[in-house]
Amino acid sequence: MRAGRSIARTFTLVVSVCTTLIFTAAIGYSYHRSRVALEKEVATNVANLVQGSIHRVETTLRAIAKATEGVARALETGHPANRSLHALLKATLLDNGEIHGFGAAFDPDPVLDPPVPTVPYFFRRDGRLIFAPEDSYEYLGQDWYQIPKELGALAWSEPYLDRASGGTLMTSCSVPIFVGTGEERKVRGVVMADVSLEGLTDLVESIRVLRTGYSVLLSRNGTFLTHPDRDLVMNETIFGLAESLDRPELRDLGKKMVRGGSEFLAYTTIGGVSSRMYYAPVPSTGWTLVVIFPEAELYADVHSLTLVVTVIALAGILLLTGAVHGIARAVTAPLGALATATEEIAAGNFDAGLPPVGTRDEVGQLTLAFAAMTSALRDYIRDLTETTAAKERIQSELKVATDIQASLLPRLFPAFPDRPEFDIFATMDPAKEVGGDFYDFFFVNPTNLCFLVADVADKGVPAALYMMVAKTLLKAEGQRLGEPDQILACVNTILAADNDSCMFTTVFCAILDTESGEVRFANAGHNRPVLISDSTARLLPVRTGFVLGPMADVVYTTERMMLRPGDVLFLYTDGITEATNRTDELYGEKRLLKALQTVADMELVEMLAAIRAEVVRHADGAPQSDDVTMIAIKYRGMPNADR
Amino acid sequence: MDIQTSTADKALVVAVGGRLDALTAPEFERKAAELIAATPGPLIVDFERLDYISSAGLRALLATAKRIKAAGAQMLCVGVTGPVREVFDISGFSAVFQMHDSVVGALAAVD
Structure with a gap:
């Protein structure tokens, strides 16, 4: 959380950027629309202003034109005497304050005397009317006369500076005077009004x-x-x-x-x-x-308005950013504190205090959940520690049990170095720490060696406990009775009493007469042993008897056979024949017989090691599921007899 | 291991399939005990579909037989063949338990 960008920073940044974008868009659009609207309005206003001014100018000009026209129309009817013309001109000039000077001119006419009359012209100066007749007769070629005459209509002259009135800007309105009608209508003269443009x-x-x-x-x-x-x-x-x-x-x-x-x-x-x-x-x-x-x-107003709005928006964004940052910090600060506390918990310190729960919001709930989790973890670890300790104790006890069990079986080989007439060798590999298999061998008298192999039902501690009892009884009764059938029957009776759990053990019990090589044996539900004679291995035909333990008063039978010198009797438990590989294929009796045949001439130690290795090879890594026990006895014959 | 229970005439038939070994035997024993407690009477165990039985399995069978005997009834085994039969023969169980070829045969033997 501390690495990288904090939630508060991200949150603040996103909100600020978004707000800024929104404001920019809004202000930009508003500015644009305002400009367009303002331009439209100003255009209208300016047009109105200009048209209004033009209207005022026009009104003045029209009034002048109308007065001038009036005089021209008056002069069309008959030949006005000079006096009446002068009076008309003066009266018109007096009536129209806008007109600076007023006059009339006529085309030369032979009827008139003189043919080119004086041009009467009056103008204002200091509130009085001054008569200034034009007598140069040059007017005939001047614009103010020529243009209306040629056009046959009213004409305004190009403005000009009038030197006579001290350089005033003037323009003249000239109106033609017509005579005749229809085809004979022609221009007779021109009425002219000089207008000062100063106004x-x-x-x-x-x-x-x-x-x-x-x-x-x-x-x-x-x-x-x-x-x-x-x-x-x-x-x-x-x-x-x-x-x-x-x-x-x-x-x-x-x-x-x-x-x-x-x-x-x-x-x-x-x-x-x-x-x-x-x-x-x-x-x-x-x-x-x-x-x-x-x-x-x-755009000054729009600009200033936009500027003010922008400043307000910026201030607003700053305020908003501050507020958002504050809220985000307020929300994430407890999270940060929680993260720190959690890290400490993760490091194994379950007593690390979590931040106090102030509110019932999500952070508060998370803190409570963390507290519950920490408590559960603490309990779990305590339980686990206790369980592990207990397990370790059991494990060490089992280790001791393994040693005890192993020490119970005769392990010292050669077991009888002073007895050259036979060899005996045995091994037991428990599948678990302790097993239910066992073997034993002991002399019941100086020439009778009792040897046996047994397999207690099930595995583990219960089997190991039962095995202890069975083994002890078998040895005790074996040494006392000295006959296989009696030994089994007697031990069975003892075991069957109070056997509620229905535990049982299979036993193959045999006694070798070391002088004659005769073997007396009885079977209590155990696998048939293998006899290796003349390099040939075969299963010994054995009468089946019921296993020891579940049922009292079972009768067993002693059978007999002769071992010749060199013969080997191989006893084993189903840990060998029922050893499975990864595809659940049993090792089986056939493979055992074949393997034994190939190792028939080996010493017993090597023979058992070879069979064990063979079984391991068959298992091919599959776990050993049952105890593996073997005992082999090789009869060599009495040394005295050979001599 | 799987256990299928059915009622045939006057006896309860329990068919066991798969492997009856140290791992599964306790479950078989518990289930059988429940059945015996629920419906007292003869129990026929059908081994037709059983592939393998270990000593632990045999012990569970013994315990079950003992429980039935205590209840005054009997346990019969049917369909014991193949590897299972071998184990039964070697351990001498074939001689101790009532063995029948089929459920019908076993039912006929029930008194």
Whole structure:
């Protein structure tokens, strides 16, 4: 747990990252939507503002046009006397404060006298009307006269600077005067109103969008009529500017403006500021009103709002991270303490204290479970220690028992070094620490050797205990009675008394007359022994008797046979014939006979070792399941008889 | 080892299969004791399916026979053949127990 990243850290990290992502997405989306909405709204507002301004300009211009038209229509009916013309012009000028100067001019007419009359012209100065007739007659070639005459309609002139009024920006509205109707209708003259654009430029310049946004008025030819940069006014056109700045897009823009279009678009100013532009035409005069404002100001509110929201979000994330970390630590701290305690328990210290259980939550339950486990482990280990100790005690006792049992059987060979007429050798390998097999041999008198092999039912300690009794009885009764059938019958009677557990033992008991080689034997349910004579091994035909122990009053029969010098009598227990290999195949009597035949001429010690090795080889690693006991006796004959 | 119990006429038939050795003998003895206690009367032990019997198995049989005898009934052995028969013969059990070829034969012998 201490290695690697802690749960608290991971948890905190995941929550912070997720929250940050969510906030970023939300703020980003909100910022984007706000920008779009704001741009839309500002576009609408700017359009409205511009259209409103244009409307005001138009209203003024239309009023002037209407007044001028009125005079022109009045002059179409009859030939006005100079006096009445002057009065009409003065009256109109007085009625229309927007008009600076007012006049009328006529085509030369031979009917008139003089044919080219003086052009009457009145203009304002310091609140008074001054009469300044034009008598140069050059007007016939001037734009203000020519254009409306040729067009046959009202025309506004390109703005110009009027030197007479001290460089005021002016424009003229000219209306043709017609005579005749239908085919004969023709232009007779022109009524002209000079208009100061000072009022209009003031109006245009007063248009302010956002903080530093400004407006520009362009004439029909693209000449700057108003601009924050005064040097441009009447000195430069948008096309000239495009040329000098090498900005072709400005030229295209100028063309669209001159054509009378309107548009809201992104625009980079001459100073290189990203801005928005809106332009729309003034229909009467073909001028264009342009409004430009910096993008930064457009989005300033959105930016500041987003900034504030971001700061709040960051503060919130910090707070949340702190809170999550705190909670995660509070949850995992007991786990860490528990892990430390558990490690100590794992190291074997069961008395290590677990952290106190404060709450009934999962950690609390885990701690309780650990406490229960520790307690159970402690008990288990104590039990295990006790059991192991007990087992070890039993084991050591069994070891002693093994030694005792082994010491009970005659183990010293050669057993009778002073008796050359026979050899005897025996072995016993218990399957467990103690076994139920046993053998024995002893002289019942100087020429009669009793030898026997026995197999107690079952294995282990019960069999070993029974074996002790059986062996003791057999030896005692053997030495007392001296005949196999009597020995077995007598021992059986003793064993059968109070034998509730039905334990029993098989015994093959024989007595060899060492002088004659005659063997008297009786069998109590034991395997038939093998007689090896003339290098041939065969099972000795033996009458079966009932095993010793379960039933009293069993009668056994003594049989007799003769051993010739060199003959071997081989006695064994079923540990040999019933030894199994890995495929549960029994060693069997056939294999035993064959093996014995091949070792027939060996000394008894080697013969038994060879048979034991043969059985082990047959088992091929399968565990020994029963005690293996062998006893062999070889009759050599009386040395005296040979001589 | 497996033990199958059935009732035939007037006796209880216990068929033993597999191996009756030091490992399984205690179980056989316990089971037989239970059966005898539950249904007193003659007991026929069928060895037809038994592959192997050890001395421990023989001891369990003796104990069972003794228990039945104490209850005033008798134990009969049927189907004792092959290796099991050899063990019975060598140990002299064939002469002590009532041996029959079949359950029917054993039933006929029950008084």
